[in-house]
Amino acid sequence: MKWLFPRFVTVGLLLLSGCAPERPAAARPVAQTSMVRPALWSVRDDDTTIFLFGTVHVLKPGVQWFDGGVKRAFDGSDELVLEILEPTDPQAMATTMAQAALARDGVKLSDRLSPDLKQRYQAAMAANALPWPMFEAFNPWMAGMALSVQPLEKLGYQAELGAEKTLTEAAKAAGKRVSALETVEQQLGYFAGLPMAQQVKFLDATVDGLPDMDSQFARLIRHWQRGDPERLAEEMNESLEATPELAQVLLIDRNVRWAQWIKRRLAQPGTVFVAVGAGHLAGKGSVQDQLEKIGLGSVRVSQ
Template identity: 65%
Template sequence: MTIFSALLRGLSAALLLVGGVAQARPAATATPALWQVSDADTTIYLFGTVHVMKPGIDWFNGPVKSAFDRSDLLVLEIIEPDNPNELGATMGGMALAKDGVKLSDRLSGEARARYQAAMESSGLPWRTFDLFNPWMAGMALSVAPLARLGYKNDLGAEKILRGAAQAAGKPVDALETVEQQVGFFAGLPMVQQVQFLNATVDGLPEMEKEFGDLLTYWQAGQPDKLAKSMNESLEATPELAQVLLIGRNANWAKWIKARLEQPGITFVAVGAGHLAGKGSVQDQLKALGVASHRVKD
């Protein structure tokens, strides 16, 4: 699975792709990593999330739950609309090709054949997607296989955290808007959009194993292993990594540094890939002179 799949929020709902029911299983206790940034009167927790999950993973406990309970504010990447049709409308409007070129015609003969076969095997109508730019098809192909494997957006960490915040009366804020986040993909040059789509198609055979490995590392609180696996996926698409990962990490680090000027306790939850490896939020904070440290179990 590529890192770009890991950046998805509620896009499965927007694309009407969430489905599949996993068999019930005993809960597996997870110990995902948690970091802290603080000064005399401010504490900011940094928690890396997984956006889709299977039933039976007990992660909202221990230091993560304690830090959340202590916090005055929850900050997510975006605040997902309650109505998935709103997200779908935003994505659809930004994804429509304005130049009249069919998506399939943007691909070379061999790449086109692999793409169309991948869409058909995933139950996605490639002819309908011919109306869209390549990034939209890449996202759809990133989500559909996981949905069929039993991963569910409603079990993702953001959903659980936001529900807990609402139940506790905690305010919820966001680092980006839906339009901004979709815009990172929609604003990619066409060459990079095609590159993203082709890389997604090429990675489909290994998606189940790779995503399973990433989830295992997340559950075990092993960000170094998660980063190593993630970086292997990024090697083929460094330009995309700069736009979709490293550049955003830098923006968030600036936000965190500014937030230290406000007293209180804030719980920031972003995709786990943003808090692992070279160019992570922690690396960007260090460059700004802000120290972060891992919260021990």
């Protein structure tokens, strides 16, 4: 489930979990630039064009994706629409997350876990420089999210290089309107509303997948870079099967709502660039699938 974390996770959790500060730019190794071509789709009627672009929330240095067809589509758009707006106060967002994740029944997180999971969980937190006692007052989804993000920092991925950050800065520089499909509070609610058994299952699946995280995430990024949503969907299947209830909440249900938003937006003239996590535009149940169910077609844009 590491691919499906919403946008707020990469900002709020990195602050909340006390990650080590980034090394100064001079201390970083020089990254070789590689040109990539992520996938892009369009939905059109007589006077409206809506581009659909699948993003990744974190990237390593040296990946050049914002050119070619993606850049042309963005430049020709009047508006950028993201999952959520880039936070103006990340620390305040981290505080909001902590409040949403607080266990109201007073039960410590570790006390909710089986002896085996408790041991593996605490070992995983320690291995990733996450102080597990600090999470004892939270519900399990918060720790699962922290363990989905912190290892990526160690592997060299940076939220500052994520596609949303690049697109937001470019939109502001060009004077484009920037809006969002959801709010931070909505995204937090997806996790906070999960039954406790599903939260524990999510944490267990996350801990279990940590040894393969480097290779798994690298493959996902590679499929994104090559514009190969079919392979991306194949890589996601095992993770989705491990926690199907969370996949329904985080992926399918949101895709249905976003397809309805697109249908409504087609009633207004103009050109819109919609950028959401790439997992939403790949495989069965994708936004494209949901659009087809309501009679709207999407076309892959040639780059």
